Amino acid sequence: MAIRAFANRHVAGWVQAAPLAAVLLGFLIAPIAMIVVVSFWGATEFSIYPAFQFDNYEFLFGSPVTYRVFLATFKYALITWALTLTIGFTVAYFLAFHVRSLTMQVALFLLCTIPFWTSNIIRMISWIPFLGRNGIANQTLISWGVIDEPLEWLLYSDFAVILAFVHLYTLFMVVPIFNTMMRIDRSLLEAARDAGASGFQTLVHVVIPLTKPGIMIGTIFVVTLVMGDFITVRFMSGSQRANVGRLISNDIALLQYPSAAATAVVLLCTVLIVIAILLRFVNIRREL
Amino acid sequence: MDRRPRSFYVLAAVFGLFVLFLYGPILTIGILSFQGPQGGLTFPMNGVSLYWFRDLFEQQAVGDIWGAFRRSFALGLMVMVSTVVISVMAGLAFRKRFRGSGLLFYAAITSLVIPSILISLGVGLIFNQLGLKIHWATSGFGSQLTWTLPFGLLIMFAVFNRFDKSYEEAARDQGASAWQTIRHVVLPIIAPSLIGVALFGFTLSYDEFARTLLTAGSYNTLPLEIFGMTTNVTTPVIYALGTLTTLFSLSIIAAFLLGAWIMGKRRARLGSDAGKGV
Structure with missing residues (x-):
């Protein structure tokens, strides 16, 4: 009886999870495996051929461009992270603790x-009229007399790239932070106040x-999202940044x-290492 | 009610600025899409007209916009239905700890955090090597599911974490089979959340770009078509298109939210159907 129940539980679970597993196997695991395999292949100008060589990795790690570009990627991620956080x-704090109904x-x-x-x-395109050479930002600043000539670094620059990242991804911070804040027991805040903590102390310590x-x-x-991005950087920097x-x-x-596959493998490893470090601090399934 | 502290007004101002930051640019292109025929990509407005919207409806002007829209819409519906069905099934599966559940969960998380271009590249390579033709309804469809399913799954986790198991126990005590319990007890209770999963499924697919880039084949979806336009279209027609498709997205979102709201209302009004028989 116990064995049947055990078997039933596993079989039912497998049947229900099968479609998800199939999609992930076909369109996530297999593609990753394929990329790993192809990263050892060779290429001519027109085609690729199966091989087992480390040329792609040797070239990748031997080129100073690689290190520069990885550094730039970390830089985008770090700045965007600080700003979105x-x-x-x-925003989440205001919503959770100051809005009453x-x-x-x-x-x-x-x-x-x-x-x-x-x-x-579309949301990236929508920055063009704002940041362009004759855009709203420059027109406004000139009419206020802050600057005499249009600023050139507003559009097609690191500034534009990071602005777009913050614009696109801040809500990925707002949603989970708001979600956790809503579950904080309000009596804890009261206790902190009763114990004589200032508003700022409550914020920092509670x-x-x-x-x-x-x-x-x-x-x-x-x-x-920032580390894996390629389209925001291309569009907002006018192809001038990498x-x-x-x-x-x-x-x-x-x-x-x-x-491309070799670079992708290195990128994936980098991202997974970063995630693995971050996951040490949180149990995702418990937080939902 | 006690007086608001000063910090409230500061934070409210910050929040206001944030909302302006979120919506300002899109409102700007909304206004600029009504540029006169001689108008440019930025202010000043050179007259007010519907010229650029009319331009969109003339096929030859800007490529196959309407074909791309139809494909994106169809693909969105396909992804939406699949996401809801697969997420609910997987959500049910994850309530029990079956062998391999941990592995599958980490695969789903990987699917969420993996750089999109890897999916695009990998799926493209596989289809290429197998001699299959990439097409938005096959390779594109599967690639988009790797983006929508993790969201669906996470929503289902949130739903089942709050699910009161005593309803199911009651059904089982009354002799309902496993399937009857799901069909008549679990699904009706989680139905409003499924609207949320459907909303994610449709909108994330409708706007998906990176995972569809190398997997859509020769017929573009709308985001790919729009991106193509950014490199060679320098008139406000692109704003007109952006305005229209954003309005479309907003009306879809409104429809879903309205659906969820009406469902909640009806439930509150009708209350329990206990004793009415099923």
């Missing part, structure tokens, strides 16, 4: 999340430690798939 935390909280929360369900490409899981989940989202994703997509455009 600051903004996201502030639940209806209002839900409404304002939705207001913050709706852009997530619209197109990223709210932030209790919000850490949400911060970690948001961090995982933002860091992986990150690892662009390195891969350039190789793909030149049909150099083995070289």
